[in-house]
Amino acid sequence: MKKGGTHVEVALSFVIFITFLVFVYYVLIVPLSERESKDFILSDFKENFMGLVSDDITIISINTESSPQNCVRLQNLMSAFNITNKIIVKNNLGNSEQVYVLGSDLEIIKSNDNNFLKIYHSKTFDSVSDLGETPCNQRTYEKGLKKTESHVFESKVIELTENYKANYESLKSNLDIGEVNGFGFSFTYANGTTIGTSENTTLSVYAYEFPVVYVSKKSEILTGVVNVRVW
Secondary structure, eight states: OHHHHHHHHHHHHHHHHHHHHHHHIIIIIHHHHHHHHHHHHHHHHHHHHHHHHEEEEEEEEEEEOOOSSSEEEETTHHHHHTOOSOEEEEOTTSOBOEEEEETTEEEEEOSSSOOEEEEEEOTTSOOOOOOOOSSOEEEOEEEEEEEEEEEEEHHHHHHHHHHHHHOHHHHHHHTTOOTTOOEEEEEEOTTSOEEEOOOOOOSOOEEEEEEEEEEOTTOOEEEEEEEEEEO
16 A cells, blocks of 8 residues: 555656646746747847848038029039939038039039038939029039948838838848747837837737937938837
């Protein structure tokens, strides 16, 4: 009788031990493994996201020769700086000027008497008109600094948000999220306004946030924040 009781106790202890291992696995090991997997995805997301929404922008400063007219035509400026007609030109106050590209010449309709101007060039910008104005005085200019930087573009972030709604699975693949995972993201502008995706899920959500420097539609260089969520 005592021997039989011992066998029952051993069997019961074995069951308890196995139950404990299963408990440890599902309560501790599985969540940790899942967390590590999500952390890996989130760390990769930043690089992939930046690749989709970033582009180069070239910033050029010039001083134009004074002119009695508000319209100045700068000969061969486009070829001198090796830029296309995808530009925005700003005056010393940071306001955009009306511009035209005529072949290799740049025409600028200046809104004030200041001769200092900044030219922003990026293939992400819209092309400017080639109509020009008549008459427009040809003037010389002095070259200032020229630098090229890579930044996030507001227009590309908006495009990515729209792509999320229209081509979710394709975008998930491009961002290397993984077939079994869901994701969403948002972008907060410098003024605090947020755009992004909206999703409802009852699953555990893992979030990651990082700051970015972005170029607004007005070619302002500002700081925003990206928030990504994976479940």
